[in-house]
Amino acid sequence: MGILLWSFTSIAQISKASLQASGLTCALCAKSIYTNLTALDFIDSVDTDLETSSFLIVFKPGIKLDIDAIRRKVEDAGFSVSKLLLKVDQGGLAIRNDQKIRIGDNVFHFIGVKNQQSPASFEMRVIDQKFLSAKEFKKLTAGSKISCYQFSKSLPCSMPEGDGGAVGIFHVAL
Amino acid sequence: MMHNSLRLPSIFLFLLLHCLQLDAQELYVYSEPASNVPAKSLSFKYAGKWMSESELGHEHTTVRHMAESSIGLGKFLMVRPAISVGNMYNRYPDQKLRFESASIYAKLRVLSIDDVHRHFRAAAFVKGVFSKNDLQYAEITADGDQTAIQGGLILTQLLHKLAISGTGSLVEVMHPDRWKDFGGQTFYGYQSINYSLSAGYLLFPRKYTSYEQTNFNIYVELIGSRGLDRDYAFMDLAPAIQLIVNSNAKINAGYRFQISGGAYRMGTSSLSISYERSFLNAIKRKKK
Numbered sequence: 001m002g003i004l005l006w007s008f009t010s011i012a013q014i015s016k017a018s019l020q021a022s023g024l025t026c027a028l029c030a031k032s033i034y035t036n037l038t039a040l041d042f043i044d045s046v047d048t049d050l051e052t053s054s055f056l057i058v059f060k061p062g063i064k065l066d067i068d069a070i071r072r073k074v075e076d077a078g079f080s081v082s083k084l085l086l087k088v089d090q091g092g093l094a095i096r097n098d099q100k101i102r103i104g105d106n107v108f109h110f111i112g113v114k115n116q117q118s119p120a121s122f123e124m125r126v127i128d129q130k131f132l133s134a135k136e137f138k139k140l141t142a143g144s145k146i147s148c149y150q151f152s153k154s155l156p157c158s159m160p161e162g163d164g165g166a167v168g169i170f171h172v173a174l
Numbered sequence: 175m176m177h178n179s180l181r182l183p184s185i186f187l188f189l190l191l192h193c194l195q196l197d198a199q200e201l202y203v204y205s206e207p208a209s210n211v212p213a214k215s216l217s218f219k220y221a222g223k224w225m226s227e228s229e230l231g232h233e234h235t236t237v238r239h240m241a242e243s244s245i246g247l248g249k250f251l252m253v254r255p256a257i258s259v260g261n262m263y264n265r266y267p268d269q270k271l272r273f274e275s276a277s278i279y280a281k282l283r284v285l286s287i288d289d290v291h292r293h294f295r296a297a298a299f300v301k302g303v304f305s306k307n308d309l310q311y312a313e314i315t316a317d318g319d320q321t322a323i324q325g326g327l328i329l330t331q332l333l334h335k336l337a338i339s340g341t342g343s344l345v346e347v348m349h350p351d352r353w354k355d356f357g358g359q360t361f362y363g364y365q366s367i368n369y370s371l372s373a374g375y376l377l378f379p380r381k382y383t384s385y386e387q388t389n390f391n392i393y394v395e396l397i398g399s400r401g402l403d404r405d406y407a408f409m410d411l412a413p414a415i416q417l418i419v420n421s422n423a424k425i426n427a428g429y430r431f432q433i434s435g436g437a438y439r440m441g442t443s444s445l446s447i448s449y450e451r452s453f454l455n456a457i458k459r460k461k462k
Contacts, residue, residue, distance in 0.1 A: 025332065026418070050382030
């Protein structure tokens with residue numbers, strides 16, 4: 001079963017990401033994040049907006065996307081992720097609130113969304129604790145009853161049946 | 175001394191209010207911020223310190239050259255071995271440079287509250303210094319003047335581009351004389367509280383466009399020391415400037431001078447110039 005699913009992962013449905021880092025202002029600091037990110041094998045290119053400490057990341061097609069590795073690289077540089085938007089190029093996904101769907105190599109748990117069919121291309125925001133500033137995490141989780149989100153592990157809180165081959169599970173909002 | 179020191183908080187308040195809207199950095203020239211160098215990064219620094227010393231009625235300039243390397247062991251921990259050579263402790267007219275000290279510094283970031291363009295961070299540090307110097311002055315440092323150990327705490331607040339940082343530490347001189355019986359009180363003290371309050375801000379560029387832009391930072395630091403087992407206390411003011419070139423090299427220049435109190439010191443003013451080059455992701459490991 002796992003092997004069967006593995007073959008699906010080569011279809012890259014997440015092509016780009018926009019990341020904002022927090023805790024820094026200097027170009028020297030941004031450079032350390034940039035250097036760390038470009039060292040990841042699934043990242044094709046990184047464009048920096050120094051004024052906003054933002055990084056536009058383009059992923060290589062066909063290589064497993066490890067979202068936690070991106071976060072770790074920012075933290076290794078000495079900073080934090082305050083925003084991560086993933087661009088999904090896959091229309092017709094049935095998005096339901098509090099439901100998990102596999103997109104590419106990862107499983108995403110949609111929180112606080114209206115039930116809908118996804119457009120051909122859309123952005124979703126990772127809202128696990130380590131992908132938000134402390135302030136925003138508090139604000140977003142104030143009304144949430146989902147415990148694994150509260151404790152924020154981007155590790156499986158509960159992986160859906162048959163998704164053993166996924167890299168990780170992340171909570172996302174639109 | 176008292177009314178003189180009252181002036182200082184107002185200088186910092188002025189600086190704080192004046193710079194809140196502007197840009198600043200925390201890569202201080204005389205002190206350390208609570209942030210560490212990036213994990214797996216390596217940097218090398220040369221620092222020179224020049225001081226005018228009056229000895230046996232002769233005014234002459236003495237120097238200390240220091241080489242250090244900062245190593246990011248992890249995202250929370252860095253270490254920094256350093257050595258120095260100099261002629262500061264020579265007997266006049268001998269001006270030959272000699273090996274003076276070796277030290278190791280370790281800093282652990284213990285708290286980080288990050289937000290976009292700001293952070294509040296705390297770090298704890300320890301330093302061990304082996305020095306060949308004899309005890310000659312009352313002033314206690316962890317810069318190689320005496321064999322000593324130091325432990326302390328750093329708090330740093332980054333507000334957009336202004337950075338304010340405070341450091342407090344205890345220094346214990348570990349020179350063998352400390353445990354010798356000289357038949358009564360000796361001239362030298364062996365314990366001090368050393369502290370600093372630092373502010374810095376980025377003057378240029380006004381707007382960031384690339385990693386290649388040269389950054390220009392200015393700093394003002396207040397550096398003080400107070401003897402615990404012998405009575406001395408002084409405060410120095412140290413304005414400094416810094417250029418950051420290519421996002422990987424720093425050139426620093428600062429002038430430090432006493433503004434209040436006093437102690438039996440080698441000198442009350444000194445000039446420092448340093449150059450530091452960073453190498454990101456320099457330490458490769460097979461497993462992440």
